[in-house]
Amino acid sequence: MPTPPRTIPSSLALHGARWLRSSYSTGANNCVETARPAAGPLAGLLAVRDSKAPAGPALLFSPESWTEFVTAVR
Numbered sequence: 001m002p003t004p005p006r007t008i009p010s011s012l013a014l015h016g017a018r019w020l021r022s023s024y025s026t027g028a029n030n031c032v033e034t035a036r037p038a039a040g041p042l043a044g045l046l047a048v049r050d051s052k053a054p055a056g057p058a059l060l061f062s063p064e065s066w067t068e069f070v071t072a073v074r
Helices: 063-073
Strands: 032-035 046-050 058-061
Touching: 046 063, 058 063
Parallel strands: none
Antiparallel strands: 032 046, 046 058
8 A cells, every 4th residue: 555645735636625724713814724635545634734825735644643743732
């Protein structure tokens, strides 16, 4: 099984992804958004992008890695 990528050059490549903005975001559009690709080789991963650059790149995390990251940041 090939290793999935860690980033994608444009989050627009995640067709049909439903991006969710953090509840901590302000009206100034200065936060991150997350999406869970539903199909293909990225299914099961969590995509994270900058809400100010919705067509920009996205980082990809396994659910476990994302949980570890959020726990460490808290």
